[in-house]
Amino acid sequence: MTAAAAASILETVEGQRLNGPAGEPWREWGPYLSERQWGTVREDYSADGDAWAYLPHDHARSRAYRWGEDGLAGFSDKAQHWCLGLALWNERDSILKERLFGLNNAEGNHGEDVKELYFYLDGVPSHAYMRMLYKYPQAAFPYEDLLRENARRGLDDTEYEILDTGVFEDDRYFDVTVEYAKHAVDDIFMRVTVHNRFHQPARLRVLPQVWARNTWSWGGDSRKPSLRLEGEQLLARHPHCSPMQVTAWGPEPCEWLFCNNETNFPKLDGLATPGPFKDGINDYLLGGASTAIARDGGTRAAAHFTLELAGLESKSVYLRFAPAGSVQVSARTLFEQRRAEADEFYAALQQGIADADARNVQRQALAGLLWSKQLYDFDVNRWLDGDPGQPPPPASHAHLRNSHWRHLANCDIVAMPDTWEYPWYASWDLGFQAVALALIDPGFAKHQLLLLVKDRFMHPNGQLPAYEWRFDDANPPVHAWASWRVYQREKALTGQGDLDFLERIFHKLLLNFSWWVNRKDAEGRNLFQGGFLGLDNIALFDRSAPLPPGYTLDQADGTAWVAAYALDLMRIALELARRNPVYVDIAVKFFEHFLYIAGAINRLDNSDAGLWDEQDRFFYDVLHRPDGGNEPLRLRSIVGLMPLFAVQVLEQHEHECLPGLRERLLGFMHHRPDLANLVSRWNEPGQGNRLLLALLRGERTKDLLKRMLDEAEFLCDFGIRSLSRVFAEHPFALQVDGHQLRARYAPADSDSRLYGGNSNWRGPLWMPINYMLIESLREFHRYYADNFSVEYPSGSGYLASLEEVADSLSQRLTRLFLRDEDGRRPSMCAYAQLQADPRDRELLLFHEYFHGDTGRGLGASHQTGWTALVALLLQP
Template identity: 60%
Template structure:
């Protein structure tokens, strides 16, 4: 085993707490629901970016490239000042939902470059302009632009022209679980000498101002370049700052004078004290006694053109006489061990470019861990000592029906700036790449959302903090099965059935919630609201329809068919050791058949979501007068039926006699259902039976559309909306208004759903990943007997595993250099494409332009876009999860 794997093993057994410290600070705590105590629920405005430097947060902390312990009691982050900005750069700036022409958006340049799973080695890069940061320019230009124009980005302002910026590399290495080595390395990339104030900061999260416990921990100067931290729960730590100038101290308390026009006492030193001292020269803003709950070491640097300087820091529980004697040796050792760990993971990757993409994708996954704290009952009631009691309507407003929810855990975030809160279906996708690094963490993430203090008593999983009651696609069972399979392979075929069983029982409750709440007429046709797809439809599916009535959803029903098959497969696995699960598996088999029948049957078409003439699935609008109208929008809503596919073989059926007996009775006595299971009447040794919403003829029709470059097939994957709608928009007419859906390859010009809702046409990794996986499972059944034209009309035919590989190549090409050395994800920015200080640093955007592949949306949503690391080598043609040749087990374990 590698040294990193040994650390992971020690962490799992509790032998050593290697995960105690990590990158658990968010990049943005301002503008979040948890910190919102406004009367109208306007979270973005209640605590703004401009207020944040003076406001002590209630529920968490933020920091530039920061770390904290796993309860976020003690925090470290970076402060910078270029001498031109009106305040320190301590947090990332971005536009709020109402300020951006396409919703909220971070306006900074930073990269997560490396991390091991125990965070024994981490590296990130922040690029800081040497002239004044263009805050006002970014606000004004984006406000001027319409939704029909692109966002105005930091690169567009010219602040990086001629290299007039600092590259600030922040690196961490752990000498031990409680001993962290930190380097800050600053490079002047510009043509002239430039100054930069660097302020490594350490502080305690404010736990004392809320009226429950007044205990106040303390930071104090303990010698030249040394700060001692004392906390009754965490113990004592020493923060060593080599060759530091001044040590500056204040308190992590709200500045009521600045924010609320309150009078300050003579011995009060507020959260913004270090900022005011450095930027404004206010000497009284910091505590002359050199103690407090927030502190910084001040390094005023002056760097010649092209020069660099390194600052060395150490945070240790031990008191060290010579904290920097072994510093460089330990740092080099941890870096080498990180290389060893990734060499093991990347044995099968074809080239260095692929390894770079793979490593940075996983680094983004690791850096996106966050301590997430939210007690909804306390938030609803308000704190006795708070500046901001909640408004009277709070107890009937947002999240008021989730009083049981109490979160205080390390959770994988979609993006720690734009989405600094977990999202249920994002998290499921995260766990697949996470399992490559740390399968135990991935399993714990999946367990977490099914815990009693997360999951609603009625069985619903919490969606996200803006509205926990929103409905996300039910992909938790899919992720649980995939992670179980991956973990099983890592442990020589020994599956963690305790994990699988514990999650399975909770998911049965969630499945029942769906059946009881989202099948309006008990016809096995499901609704679910927007289901994460925002602007992709004719109407906002989470709001009352302008026509009245409701929508029978092709995607909602398909997700439920997939869910039933996922739970059936898990139950069959558990039945290998406990036969009682055979009956449970049969129940989910039956659920699937009734959903499949309702969704695909012919006849009067009342509930038939399949259109035989178009060869496509559509949503059906059910009007108040009982009329039903197919909403003929060709979107991924109609491709999601591909995901409900499973294959049963005779060997499995023979091993599960109770399951098979129930199946045979059901299919013999319900002939309309037996037609939904391929070859049911032709059993034989080695025979396979396909469970799918698509039999061969319909599958071929659907794939003809999906693989048509004039429709869904982009050079960079499958588009969310058919390009057919560019020249032929879908229009639904009502007496009051016309509703139009038109193909848009990038940011949506419609604000139908509000905010940054942009599913209209771009390429999204999670949906593409499920398409690829489903094609593999269809290939497992059909083999080479089924080939399709790829692309449609080309005359070239591939089997379905070949199509899956071809789609994976298109998706990975977004990040790979092409023959001209350009990466499509970088778009038209020549600085990114050519400059040696940019061209190999990658961002994993939320989605990608449907025609040219450049990155769009949240720039650091490595979460589900991190799935790219699973597609970087040819896919092995098997029927389970996306598989590829495994590295030699001996090399992993020795």
């Protein structure tokens, strides 16, 4: 980014909000309401740990949540004292549409999956303006059809999606656009615009809602908030907030309906307790139960509008949540102003992007990131033991999961991987998300990275929490890489790097690195295990589960991740050494540790086979058997490409201006010439006296890239597949502990449920790994320049520099989302109805992964956690 472009971003109204002294209060309110609280571990107090069954979708409207709230197109303050959301009823559905519907892990033929059409269209980091679109059928929502047909389909079948049901045919649906605009930090306007897409009249009930999160039922503070009708507006009182007022208006006056955000025990458990309950408004509108609601107050209220819409007509309704006594404001003018400010902000960011379609893709990717911020509240100690005044959980509950994470107490705004399928943080997802978020909000990106190293997140032993289903699983260690990238981004934007942030996170990452070395290098050989490492179905067996007795597995990816981790920490230490030379000592230690790992992964002597396979010229995991034998698992996957990640170029000014650094490095290299000759290229300075640290020498780099860039193996039109295509016709097989294990290339969803319903890495494209491969190629090129070339694609006869390869791979990845010569987007090819409609062809989804041959989006449909990295690939 040029200095002029950075300055123009900071000069926008939004830029001044984020970087001014009042920046943080603007983030007090945001889209922090979860899309799905039901079916989460937090809400599971079962005896068997089946979170999906304990609180299913059918109970969500009737049961008060313990740890958070959910809703359609929701907005809330950071603690969810007050929540705003939307309910809809087309007068044909059996329930109010208050939250997104989807199938749980056992119900979907490829695991859990949201079955709705919604799109995050716009937003700014302060959340002064946000916009999303929800498509709501005019026919009854096909709940039973989706359940029945997906249950019928098998693993070889595609998922049965909402468009397949036919409820959107002939445009018989409503486009419901929800916007939020802040007049002030705590003065929130909500606008709901309904467009009848059908050419004939239709009627829709629209209910903007406001409610208080239930905090009074669980012991501790029993004081209740209240919503009371006073004239034509509501007065909202909360023991932790200033008094607020709620007003609503539209084409016709609204009808205020009230209930309480409390569990309907008579319905769910047969207990006689007085209402009204959480589902009162639903029961009143759909069942005519007049006693299910109150007319004057409660802890949940809805402004009930009945919109009569002519064919193709649009109408809007408004809700305002503001401090009591606020003066009247023109809502239309405010929305126009805030949207213009958002346009100004993105115009400054996208100065170098000439193509309008690319600008649209980037803006929606970033909007998805911003809409994915949610309150994550979870006190594991209290969850395991139960709340005072409530029935204790079953005894087995305390031993099912996370019993060693009693220190974990989260109550923070955290970026989620996906707002419905993954409404909980994952440590490595969060690293990728932070890097993408830093493009528009480095401050929040730093906050996210610092969260996971806080004492109430990080385990006392140094481990970072993986994800709520199993905090003690091992996610790839990308935190140091992400911290460095965020630091660089902020430095480019503001002209000054935040060394205090870098130093603070560095010290905590020292503990985490020690955990990796002590826990994941079982025999102290500098070859690492790691287990799961986020790759689900890429291996022959479930790497989250223990191996059969006597077996161990040295992992190429685990070893590569730790090697890259050492280099990232070395890079950070060198930056900190500019201010404090003490860090030179630490940098040298990580330099040494990296070389020990490099020596181990490449070792060719008789004492250890290493992980490089001379026969195939590829890195493989190595399985050690009880009889002392070992063998490489010759399954060519992205596991064997990950050693490319461990690469770092030291510039001359970095290794010569720091007192004692060069002497210390040369001294170690003199002492261990075997390591120097194996990996470092130390004696061959590049342009500008650059020095290269990498796990691969030039020859091996070319061998590995020959495989990676072979269209018969990894390379496809849209990037790098996660499994070699050669295993499509000739699956890989291996005998382990008396069992025959097989792996076959499958370009789309997994054909195995061995690792759970949504294990899906047998071939598809995966954005974060592709992004890191591109970064690595650029780093190699920084050293070699144009003196190093490879055939691209392999066998084509065309020689390309590594920078050209990186540029081309980047173009292939962005091609997933950009319109092709026929006006279609490959990632959206499953949404033919939308792509064929001029009014919808600009809408995008950012899927979890992509078909290895066609680029079709697969898995979670709003994985703008890591798939938002495409926004960086589009940035010049």
